[in-house]
Amino acid sequence: MAALPDTAAQRAEFYQRISEHHMTPLWEVLGALVPPRPSSPALPALWRYNNLRPHVLDAGHLITAEEAERRVLVLENPGLRGQSCITQSLYAGLQLILPGEVAPAHRHTQSALRLVMEGQGAYTAVDGERTRMQRGDFILTPAWTWHDHGNEGKEPVVWLDGLDIPLVRSFDAGFSEKSGITTQIPERPEGDALARYGSNLLPVDYAPTAADPARVFVYPFEKTCEAMRQIARTTPDPHLGHKLRFVNPATGASPLPTMGACVQRLPAGFETRPVRATDGTVVLCLEGHGHVSVGNQDWAFGENDVFVVPSWHALSLHARSDTLLFSFSDRPVQQTLGLLREERL
Amino acid sequence: MAALPDTAAQRAEFYQRISEHHMTPLWEVLGALVPPRPSSPALPALWRYNNLRPHVLDAGHLITAEEAERRVLVLENPGLRGQSCITQSLYAGLQLILPGEVAPAHRHTQSALRLVMEGQGAYTAVDGERTRMQRGDFILTPAWTWHDHGNEGKEPVVWLDGLDIPLVRSFDAGFSEKSGITTQIPERPEGDALARYGSNLLPVDYAPTAADPARVFVYPFEKTCEAMRQIARTTPDPHLGHKLRFVNPATGASPLPTMGACVQRLPAGFETRPVRATDGTVVLCLEGHGHVSVGNQDWAFGENDVFVVPSWHALSLHARSDTLLFSFSDRPVQQTLGLLREERL
């Protein structure tokens, strides 16, 4: 499309002229708009928890949880600085809550998930029910549910937050509201949702739609580990090891319509064959250590380290000890929209 | 529609004439075919386990499990004798398996559910995976899955069988096959399906359709009791007490497309308000005792007693002690077809 000099000048003049009418020529940008394959501006990156932890704790001296509303250090993708996102559609951060602190009740149309990284004694309350947060617990605060957090223990508690903030922003569909009360009064005993909606049983009249988030809002680490131990007795998949996805047991769909989460176990010494997919994925190491390669990058990783695999970057994992990984991405959206592609290489 | 004498004769002659062409007049039977409300030929009935148990054990002397293929005493609805059914669409029976016996592997398009009533040491195997049967366990052998049973313990084991035999017959859609091997060799460790499909997790690539039966084929009594204890701390529903339905956690639908099952807890002294529904229902008392009224009938009931509530008969329950009931019916079919009606009186 290298135009002759005259043509080039004519075109430039034309582009100028139509710009006043808020128009631009597609042909100058078509290649970038409709690329042959994904070329995400996001970059592979790994955050080593040992490096981050001191800063996370420092944040505890600079601002209170209540003043901050949420005291979180956002993990910004190096290729997307200033945009508060870890992939183009997702946000991740490390939240700290100190003994005696509360993070006041609010709600928003953004969905959130949490994975508890360290510390005992904190709780999350969702629409009138509390759950005590244990290391490894996977906890949801679905869109537009009131939620608050508090630490009734004696040590700092840190967790990974995952939200669909960039995704909701790209639809211009964000609403939020602060509650008049800082801390919700429990309306149901702890464990009620898990019994009622997460025990392979459901209330007789409960009829959720496909888009409804899970009512069970905690997936206790203990139960997850028990399941993984159980299936560890079978042969691991060459690309995935043993990998299960968290589900809303009232629909079989992802617990949140915008974000899917998985747990993956690799026995010591296991090396996965490379996989690439269009859903940029955030991974947290729950247990064990090993080596990860993402596209052209590679790193050693250990407990509580977080790394991001941008869209269409090949991922391989090598476990040096029995390793348990938690991950989340926008996969359920891409599946719903028919956009997901995956290659097992 | 009382026709004049002449007309009556003419009509009779006409009916005769068209009968040769395999035709009959609708107007003579319209009221019966399209009734104002359900008037089931099925009758309310209760089977007292104390009365049945000696006969069930006697059957053990008359025929072996293997000779019988399945040694079951069918519970026949008193209004439907000779039809091997407990409601118009469902079958129920008590199956006995003695120590050392096996019930050989077969499969059929009829779906089956089991509720273990007494005895230790038996197992059910479904498509290559075994589960040891404990009292109260709810076990599935979905349509067209290979299944066999055996008793490796020291005492007789008895369970309630529920099948959709009449329903499948009404669609003329029954197929069955005997296996060449009596007892399936386990292909996966016990507990695998429960871990993989019944722990609020699912294999990443598993995508069942709405009609697929559950892959988790055992709902252990221990887990069910734990959930019921948990929700027992909340206020019971005036019509239902605490009632949950078993679900396929991969879809949120009934574990079997043709039969739904529930567990219901009533605290000591609780009396339910009457409910009537179009799904004829079979109830088994797992724990406790009380009094039940079905239409114009009423009975005391205790552990392991079974009763049937025909379509559109009002049901009330009065628990004399903390009571746990298991029940099953064709409700998922009626819901799918838009036929279910329910009235809470």
Place this chain on the structure above:
Amino acid sequence: MAALPDTAAQRAEFYQRISEHHMTPLWEVLGALVPPRPSSPALPALWRYNNLRPHVLDAGHLITAEEAERRVLVLENPGLRGQSCITQSLYAGLQLILPGEVAPAHRHTQSALRLVMEGQGAYTAVDGERTRMQRGDFILTPAWTWHDHGNEGKEPVVWLDGLDIPLVRSFDAGFSEKSGITTQIPERPEGDALARYGSNLLPVDYAPTAADPARVFVYPFEKTCEAMRQIARTTPDPHLGHKLRFVNPATGASPLPTMGACVQRLPAGFETRPVRATDGTVVLCLEGHGHVSVGNQDWAFGENDVFVVPSWHALSLHARSDTLLFSFSDRPVQQTLGLLREERL
């Protein structure tokens, strides 16, 4: 299972004894209850319209449409006499309405479909909207919709009725109600439902569930023929010719949850390869003539002839001229329940 004499006597005595408790031994009937393949009591049959028509018209002299409520001659399957059904789950009949007559408004939980066979000038009204009935029109009166018919023309009008009466009976879920008014006053102009729900458009807020019947309640023959003419230009399928199923365009499912209907075109001379399926099917010849083989039976057929293909009977068709067939069965139910099997031989 031929028991020794002693055993036989013992068993007989046992059966007697348990019979008092409403129990019977499964092992004596297992083979019949769980057959290796469907062995429907329904028989193949063909009703030749030329033979039936005089009787249908005679019925017009014996009883009025209003007195009969619905003046229908039921087509009874020769293997199921006295049961008012054409297959185990379906009912079919020929309805006659004479000039000036009305069939008064009523509703029932049974779903009905109609296929207009002859005559001009009749209408069907469904929940406040009328449609004029033209030959070949496929018309629905879904469960629990008020419906009435009338003939404002100058000639008798005859149509085929298909209902799910036996199916609803097998679930004991039948309700019905007569309207206080004989003839509904139209609330919407004719054609409204077809425009609003049947033009590849839908009301912006309309969100039906999977089980909802179609709101478009008429599939005009003219439009059906146009579509069939269009696809007749492509290669016919060796087993099916050109065959399409009627759908609820708001869901893609069958227009009625309990009955599916198809239209099938065979070019002159075309012979289909045999097909068998578990859904017993009623077929009406709309246009053309040919030869049909069902299991071991075969017949010539022509316009307005009706035949029934019981479950698992192989069907082959040979068209002597361009032939158009309408058919209906319980296929959507069997699909939903996972019971459908089909073999293209």
Place this chain on the structure above:
Amino acid sequence: MAALPDTAAQRAEFYQRISEHHMTPLWEVLGALVPPRPSSPALPALWRYNNLRPHVLDAGHLITAEEAERRVLVLENPGLRGQSCITQSLYAGLQLILPGEVAPAHRHTQSALRLVMEGQGAYTAVDGERTRMQRGDFILTPAWTWHDHGNEGKEPVVWLDGLDIPLVRSFDAGFSEKSGITTQIPERPEGDALARYGSNLLPVDYAPTAADPARVFVYPFEKTCEAMRQIARTTPDPHLGHKLRFVNPATGASPLPTMGACVQRLPAGFETRPVRATDGTVVLCLEGHGHVSVGNQDWAFGENDVFVVPSWHALSLHARSDTLLFSFSDRPVQQTLGLLREERL
């Protein structure tokens, strides 16, 4: 959150320090990331066709359709210049194809819709089937379908293109491919898809999933108008007039998973009450003229004018003559994800 001077300095230093680790403090941006209500950077805008048309035709002198691959002038939202989008998730443009020209075959994971604005004689081919483009036709080229265009007539043809380019970009899920052949050879006669998938009939074995785009890829203007004329006889909705959404008649869902489209009719003189919704919407006037108010902006509009209503901006319309509007937005995605909010004021 105005920190004391010391604190401010400490925080600044802290922010600097953690920035090296690709972290930023959430509390400085929380309000912007999780706003109380949508505050889209997109602005209301109207493009008057009379102003644009000369430029569109001028583009025909600057570049050929084949050289451009697609000769389109993108309508850029004034608030999102340089991003080739009309809302944050959608793209729109005017495409010109001159007599004798072709736009060569390609495919991409972006979905596209077309609304023909002027000119006779062009065609669109989708996966081996052509449709001749008539003014007002709504045409789809779903994700990953081969498509090409050509003009076999005697006049320029212009249409509105709508694509989900920004949405697919935000998921980093774009793939594209150019075909070796410029112009697809038709494999099926024109009209085949409309007959087979768009006539309230479907192929007997066709079982699409919820995310599948429509196989019927043209919604002829003539049929749309006929439906709108039909429903124009009923009372218009005070907020919407007469408004229907285009559907995939094989699922009832939007024809494309990422974009929904509607047709809306307002009788002369009709004034809609204001509505606001979270789906930013592009509107094209097909017939008539009137006055539109979007947030604080208002304009007169006439035939072929295009305007955009950003998220959560109130829209009111006043028709000066009988008016027909086409519109599209990302509504199906927002519904699927549970993000859609709408207020009828």
